[in-house]
Amino acid sequence: MASNALTLSLDPLVVAVVLAMALITFLTKVGGIWLVRRFELSDRLEAGLTVLPGAIVVAVVGPELAAGGPAEWAAAGAVLLVMWRTESILLALCTGVIAVVAFRTTF
Amino acid sequence: MELDPETDEYADSETDARRSERASKRTDGREDAAADVTPATAGPNTASTTATPTAENEATATEAAAGATEPDAAVTFDRDGLRAGFLKTIPVALGVGGYGIAFGILADQAGLSVIEAALMSATVVAGASQIVAVELWADPLPIAAVLVTTFAINLRYSLMGAALQPWFKRLSATKVYGSLFVMADENWALTMRSLKSGAGHGAFLLGSGIAVWLAWVGATIVGTVAGGVVGDPTAYGFDFILAAVFLALAAELWEGRSSLLPWSVSLATALVTAELVPGRWYILLGGLAAATVEVIRRGE
Numbered sequence: 150m151a152s153n154a155l156t157l158s159l160d161p162l163v164v165a166v167v168l169a170m171a172l173i174t175f176l177t178k179v180g181g182i183w184l185v186r187r188f189e190l191s192d193r194l195e196a197g198l199t200v201l202p203g204a205i206v207v208a209v210v211g212p213e214l215a216a217g218g219p220a221e222w223a224a225a226g227a228v229l230l231v232m233w234r235t236e237s238i239l240l241a242l243c244t245g246v247i248a249v250v251a252f253r254t255t256f
Numbered sequence: 257m258e259l260d261p262e263t264d265e266y267a268d269s270e271t272d273a274r275r276s277e278r279a280s281k282r283t284d285g286r287e288d289a290a291a292d293v294t295p296a297t298a299g300p301n302t303a304s305t306t307a308t309p310t311a312e313n314e315a316t317a318t319e320a321a322a323g324a325t326e327p328d329a330a331v332t333f334d335r336d337g338l339r340a341g342f343l344k345t346i347p348v349a350l351g352v353g354g355y356g357i358a359f360g361i362l363a364d365q366a367g368l369s370v371i372e373a374a375l376m377s378a379t380v381v382a383g384a385s386q387i388v389a390v391e392l393w394a395d396p397l398p399i400a401a402v403l404v405t406t407f408a409i410n411l412r413y414s415l416m417g418a419a420l421q422p423w424f425k426r427l428s429a430t431k432v433y434g435s436l437f438v439m440a441d442e443n444w445a446l447t448m449r450s451l452k453s454g455a456g457h458g459a460f461l462l463g464s465g466i467a468v469w470l471a472w473v474g475a476t477i478v479g480t481v482a483g484g485v486v487g488d489p490t491a492y493g494f495d496f497i498l499a500a501v502f503l504a505l506a507a508e509l510w511e512g513r514s515s516l517l518p519w520s521v522s523l524a525t526a527l528v529t530a531e532l533v534p535g536r537w538y539i540l541l542g543g544l545a546a547a548t549v550e551v552i553r554r555g556e
Contacts, residue, residue, distance in 0.1 A: 158369045166399055167372065170389060170406045171379035177407060178382075178436040181414030185421050195415070197551035201543050202384075202412040203509040204522035208542025209388060210502040211523045212530035221496065228500045232507035239354040241507070245500030246493040253493075 220252035330456035331423050333431050340455070341447065341463025348442045348464075349471035355383050356472045358497040359390070360479020366393035370480045377476040381438055381469060384505065385409040387498060388539060401537065408540050416444045420461070423451045427458050438465025440472070517553065518546035 214225055228245040235241070356377065363373035368390065380386055385406045392402050417436050424432050439447075443464035450460045457463075509515070526542030533541075 157371045159371055159375075160369075162397060163368065163372050164375065166397060166402060167376045167379065169399075169403055170376065170385070173403060173407050174380050174382045174385065174410045174413070175437060177410040178413040178417055178439055179433050181416070181418035182421050182424065182432065182436070184414070185418040193551045193554040196554045197547040199412075199415060200515070200518035200546050200550045201408070203506065203511070203515055204518050204546030205409050205539060205543040206384070206502050206506045206509060207519045207522045208526035208539045208546075209391075210499055210506060211526045211542075212538055213499050213502075215527060215530070217499075221499065224493075224496060225499060225503055228503040229507055232504045236508070237351070238501075238504045238508075239351045241504040242354050242358070242497065242500050245503070246496055248493075249496040249500075250491075250493040 218256070220249055220256045223252045223256075224249035330454065331426065331451070331458040332456055333427055333458035335459070337455075337457030337459035338463035338466075340450070340457050341443070341460035341465070342467045343463075344450070344460075345443055345446055345464035345467040348446060349467045352383070352440070352442055352468050353471040353475040355387075355501060356475025357479035357482065358501055359383065359387050360476040360481070361483035362387060362479075362498060363390045363476070364480045364483030366390040367395070368393070368480070370477060373480045374473055374477050377473045378469070380406075381440060381465075381472065382406075382410050382413070383440060383472070384502075387501065391498065405540055408543055413439060416441075419448065420444075420451070424458065431458070431462075435459070435462040435465060438462065438469050440465070440468050443468045518550050521549045522546035 214221055224245050227248040228241045231244045232238070232241040359377065360373055363376070363386075368376070373390075376386055376389075388405055388409060389402050392398055392405060413436075417439065420432075439461060443461065446464050447461040450457055510519075522542040522545060525545040526538040529538035529541045
């Protein structure tokens, strides 16, 4: 494992895992368009794949928030509100970080 | 993939007017399409007579050969498309930079060096999976969990890539797969918007991808270095960045009532699994449970 971010260390194992991630990701990116010339995806399977991004995002954030407390929950509400109103990820992100610091000193 | 009627009309009018060399000069077809729509007199047969590709009138030939009946009729792969994609993506790339800084900070917390984090951003080019990967990062490295989760999170790109096929049909494999390397959620969305408008910029994805790639890699380096300087991340709320990023993503991905069932299934599965199983397998199980339920639901 790399020990310090400010060093320029390159752990061979880390490099191998990163390159494996890169290969897997590239295969997912090109896999669909490669397949689509050969097979017709069933509507059911396609519908199943379509819900994956949202479902995975929820699966990441749910337990993460459950492990937090009222400050995190309130800040989460602020992120959603800003996102809903402005659709700006950057603005929502900044609001969330500022809100969580503010709420942690409040609660 | 359904055909966009606007695209067809636009391509027809272009064929009629024989102004197709100029097509690639247009920045965006949306307004032009409305202005140029004339009764489509040139059918597939008329157009095919002119299909003699040469270096100079390649755009004309490609467009005419397809008879403007398919979305790829007017798609060319050139410098103008590359530039259009790059320039139109700059504002979005700033937002991507925000993610990149968050990723860099998380990568630093996970113990990656600047060069390792930058390598990951430069070669993987898929934000959400990278953020989850560095969340999984531990000593010893959970290699299987990292790779399987990367695959699961990025599986959506297969569908997104496949959606480009109607426009990319006539582009060479090198151009298609090269462009897909820099495909991320943000520039895919902008590319679909451009292609559907009928602008015919086959290189839009590559141009927008380069803009995203530069912002992503640059911001990763900034974030990793800043993370090393910052120290305790909770004091600045940086530990909340992951949750905030994914909440913002969730708000974007929410599609109304159709999302309710799969998201509930995923959330419930993830919460229960997180309690019972060590590690981060709950992410994968939550996603798979949602996909399974959706497949079953569609079968009924």
